[in-house]
């Protein structure tokens with residue numbers, strides 16, 4: 001299958017900065033993949049997202065090397081409007097992204113900018129609200145919404161534009177665990193039902209590993225690991241080497257394994273940990 005995104009030897013140094021924010025990243029993404037990005041502060045996660053949605057190199061000055069191709073076409077040679085038709089973006093702070101006074105107008109705004117016909121706009125708004133499960137918010141004022149609702153409106157506005165790829169930079173940073181789970185349920189559904197390719201930056205490693213298929217770990221501007229969640233928890237050093245931790249349930253079983261009480265695969269979720277604990281036996285100590 002042809003990659004939907006292909007990144008080749010990508011490096012970027014912000015104008016005025018001495019060190020590259022990202023260095024020599026090479027990776028490809030297949031259509032329909034659900035990828036998480038994590039890493040410590042300053043690792044280059046947001047910079048990589050900006051390279052995917054074309055803000056780098058089109059709006060951000062700096063030294064840009066390498067290539068990003070979307071559907072085989074280099075973003076450097078594409079118009080920004082063309083990139084934004086393929087790559088939808090959701091940022092950390094929905095306040096900064098939401099511009100209209102009602103939810104309906106917010107979703108219509110991007111569609112109007114794309115020159116979508118008015119009668120089609122109506123159908124697209126209904127469809128996007130249904131896909132995200134927020135039909136009830138349609139006529140609400142955007143200022144009255146909770147943080148989780150705003151995030152979902154921002155996702156609906158991006159999805160209404162029918163991108164092939166959705167990139168999200170810490171979309172749950174303002175949300176409690178329940179709001180976070182709700183956003184990830186929406187992403188899972190968009191990925192499974194509509195085959196949307198999703199790349200999400202997220203600090204909450206527990207939730208990330210439960211939902212995604214592939215994790216990119218970044219550190220110091222480099223992509224230091226690219227593995228499925230199960231490999232990540234079974235090789236905790238991939239995270240601990242960059243100052244992050246595997247989920248507590250995986251950590252518990254890791255320690256029981258090290259002490260000789262358990263010999264299977266490390267669990268990713270509480271349910272899996274429950275079954276793993278039932279398999280534990282008397283250990284060495």
Ligand SMILES: Nc1ncnc2c1ncn2[C@@H]1O[C@H](COP(=O)(O)OP(=O)(O)OP(=O)(O)O)[C@@H](O)[C@H]1O
Pocket residue numbers: 014015017020021022039040041042043044045046047048
């Ligand atoms: N606009 C900018 N101008 C100059 N340097 C920048 C700019 N934005 C980011 N940087 C630098 O680039 C590096 C990577 O930053 P980036 O924001 O991509 O990291 P991050 O992994 O998203 O971090 P965080 O977890 O804090 O969001 C850091 O050293 C940061 O200081």
Ligand SMILES: [Mg+2]
Pocket residue numbers: 045046047
């Ligand atoms: Mg960031």
